Amino acid sequence: EIFSSMAKVKDVLELVQDYDVKVEFFDNYIRAQEQYLEYLSQILEVAENIDQLLSKDLSPEHPAVAFRYFHDMNVIHRLKNKVDVFLDEERNNMQFDSKELRDFVAELPTEEDLNGTALGITRLKATYKINVSDIANGVIANRPSRPLTLPEILDMIQYTYINFVEILSFGGCICTHEYKHLLSSLMLLDPKVDDPSNTNCISLTRTPGCQYHREEFALDRIFETFYKLCRNEAVKPIAAVAPYLSQQRHLVCKYVHNNHPYIILQPVKIEYLNENRPTVAILHDVVSRRERTDLRLHALDFLKRATVTTKKGQVPSPNKISQTMLVKNAIVNKYFPRFRQRLVGVTKLASGSFESIQVGNYGLGGGYNIHLDLLFPGVKHNFTDTTNNRLTTMVTYLTDVENGGATVFPDLGLRVRPQKGSALMFFNLFRNGTSNNFTKHASCPVLYGDKWIANQWVLRNGQEFAYKCDLSNEW
């Protein structure tokens, strides 16, 4: 699968570009074949000439006739010599290695990629309210390209339609927001289809699996909020967090070094976006250019699409259109020690419970639906739990994203634009170890650009001294 990682899309385009040499080869091969056939048909023509002479029973005893025979046969000779020289010179162009072609084609995007791209575009359409006519004209995020051709449009319609039918007949969990994407695909087919939020199709689609999510997150409302935030429309925090907002008048930006040897000479600028319940902050310029490049290069060959288990077996996760890989702690310590040390220095968290780094690259229209980062989402924690959940998330941005791809917190009404080198940090757990569900967050689909992140999660166990726990559900 290629479409779910922009880096791989770029890779395949490079491959095709490299294959220009091969394209030139095919070109030469075809031209050589044409030339060869041309010689053969000339030989045939002369041979037919001789045949005609023979059929007219013209005797070679006639000198003029003999001359013509000899002349024509000589032409054949000359042509044959030409063919020999030609075959000699064009040997390379006459040999066709179909294995090479097969290997090349095996690297190219498949139908699944085309399908994923069509769905990605409808996702962008739903999230960013893009006009159907803009899509048809090849304009996305005010960026012109060439208009789609009729076969391209027909393909897009076909794939979005297939997706629609497939998901309708799919036995697993289908949630309202997925229908919105699909219904907006139908809007692509027919712009007159009503706004998806007004359609009663949605009630047809509730499944027991969805109900669970529905209770947990009240999906309908929250997805509206999610999309609004993605479009950079103003969103108020939900009432449950409002009481804490009055405390936030003094939100600050400050430089921190914590007297920590790793950052004392290069303090980190922290910008608080939400001070409490949960604390959300941006750590500016914590990942160097070199680290950003090296992490991406290191990850590229290992990226894999996340899957989920369904009745149909393992299928790509519909909620996460990206590819990820883990950089094990041993590798982090060896090759990326300063990345880790700077995060330890600024957070004062014990480095022993830092998880392996997860590097991620989003694909075409790729994003990550609303979720909690907890390893054990449904579980209520207390200090007697043996489970060890994720206390802190740090999403470091390895690239800027030209348009879209923001990280949003629907309950908090917060939107964070990826800024290369900075890290978005938040605490997933309250002081008593229970999950703080206000931290649910999502990555908006990438509208234009190549979004790379590196996630650093820090586990709760081992932080007893660094992060004081108590019985409250304060942060």
Ligand SMILES: O=C(O)CCC(=O)C(=O)O
């Ligand atoms: O890519 C983002 O902005 C957020 C990523 C995220 O939430 C995750 O990987 O858990």
Ligand SMILES: [Fe+2]
């Ligand atoms: Fe997350």
